[in-house]
Amino acid sequence: MTDLDTLGRILQRIDERAAVYSTLTRYYDGAQPLTFLSPESRLALNNRLSAVSVNIPRLLVDTIGERLRVTGLSRPDTWEDWRRNGLDTQHRVAHREALLLGDSFVVVWARPDGSPLVTVESATQVAVTTDPATREVSSAIKRWGAEDGTHVVWFEPDRITRWHSPARGAATTGYRKVETIANPLGVVPVVWLRNGDRLVQTGVSEMQDVLSLTDCLTKLHVDLMTASEYAARPRRWASGVELVEDADGNVTNPFPEGDRMMVTEAAEARFGQLAGADLAGYEAAIGVIMRSISAVTGLPEHLLGIGGDNPTSADAIRASEAALTARAEARQGTFGQAWQHVAQLMTAVRHGVDPASVDVTVQWADPSTRSAAQEADAVVKLFAAGLLPASYALRRLGYTADEVDAIRADRSRDAVANLDLSRVVAQ
Incomplete structure (x- = not known):
């Protein structure tokens, strides 16, 4: 099999899920069709209610994504490269893409000056193949369109190959090889963020379980609007x-x-x-669907706007969000391994070492909801008991590595200033 045949086979991996990605994106954007709206209802409403969005899928993705925040790396030099590449914000974009589409990718390469270059990529443009024994990425491909046609970059452990087709929107054929460069890293410089806990080849969208429930919820809202227009008055x-x-x-x-x-x-x-018609039945039916969504997703009722009054205390909020917090912690474990590999590649690019020899860990913010007073009280008690060092206690409070360094520097300056002041007073 020639390189061109292999290229076409891998490019098919991008196209085979294009319809799925399009559907998921429409639900996330609130532009999904009114699945259960009957033609009679459309006619009764004179097509004035052609689009209704009860955007539970977006709420679910954004709520979990907000709880996935990387606060630091164990290597300060790698953390600096992390910040220079804008990953302090872009890593959250990668999480949202993975939660939405099931997969997202990160490409690590080198700038002309030898520093790491890291970009977050969408699953609509990137696909990977994996080793069936180790499940590690064995090759990756990125395809995008431009004014001069369609470009493809093929990443392999030993080489990087660029391909080009003059046809805009080219799929799997019509490409010619432009250049081939050596890959000194010895591994594919593409990291796969796969959403899911099962041993499958592709990730699963976090919205998958609520799509049909969202359709039911939208249908009930349409029925409510129809009844309100023609029967409630x-x-x-x-x-x-x-x-x-x-x-x-x-x-x-x-x-x-x-x-x-x-x-x-x-x-x-x-x-x-x-x-006038009593609309209480619609309210009850909407409540049933909302509670089903809460059970499936772990979203607490106060986030869905049901269940009466808001939780009475921070402890009540924390207890109601236990399932959601557990879900976020599971994603931290999955995505944490991917970000660790990204950090290893960044360090390998910077220092010219084997990525496997780099020892680096990823630090996460606490995914649970806790008031500032609660968190500070718990951390201060652990610090006073000698169980936590000061730098780790500050990270537990949500400070980034840069903020911790700034706090320690300011404390050192204050200590020196106070010492000088005490000497002046003593004289």
Whole structure:
């Protein structure tokens, strides 16, 4: 099999999930179709309710993503490269992409000056192949469109190859090799952030379990709007009133709904009002679906706007978010291994060493909800008991490695200033 044949086979991995990614993106953007809306309802609403978004999928992805925050690396030099590449914000973009689409990728290479260059990539442009024995990435490919056609970069452990097609939107054919450069790292410089805990080849979107429930929820909201338009408003009626026909023989309503008062000379006329429809049943049905979403996702009821009053205390909030916190901690473990590999590649690029020889760990912020007073009280007690050093205690409070260094430097300056002041006073 030629390189071009292998290239086309790997490029198919990008295209085979394009429809799935498109659907997931539409749900995240709140632009999904009204799946359960009947043609009769569309006609009754005169197509005025063609789009309704109850965006639970976005809420789920963003809520978990907010709890996945890398606060530092065990190697200060690697943390500096992390910041120079904007990963202090871009790593959260990678998490959101992985939670949304199931996969995201990070490419590590070198700038002309020898410093690491790190970019976060979308699963809509990147695909990887893995070793069936070790499940490690054995090759990767990135494809993107430009004004001059379609570009492809093929990453392998020993070489990086660039391909180009003059056709815009080229899929798997029509490419020619542009250049090949050696890969001194000895490993594929593409790291795969896979969302999921099962031994599968691709990740799973965090929204997968709530897509059909979101459709049900949207349908109930549409029904609620339809009933509110045509049945909830009380309707008036009149009997014993002579109907009037126009010149074409069409019967006209002698009492249009716009009139505030109905008047007739007919003695036998009677007037009344029909009771408006009770919409409480829709509220109850929406509550059932919301609680199902809460059970499936771990989102607490106060985040979904159900369950009555908000939790009465910080402890109550923390308890209600236990399932969500456990879910975020599981993602920290999965994504943490990927970010550790990114840090190893960055260090290898910087110092010219084997990535496997680099010892570096990733530090995460606490994913649980805790008030500042609670967190400070717990950390201070552990520090006072001698169980935590000062630098680690500061990181537990959510300070980044740079902020910890700044705090320690300021404390040192204050200590020197206080010492000089005490000497002056003593003299």
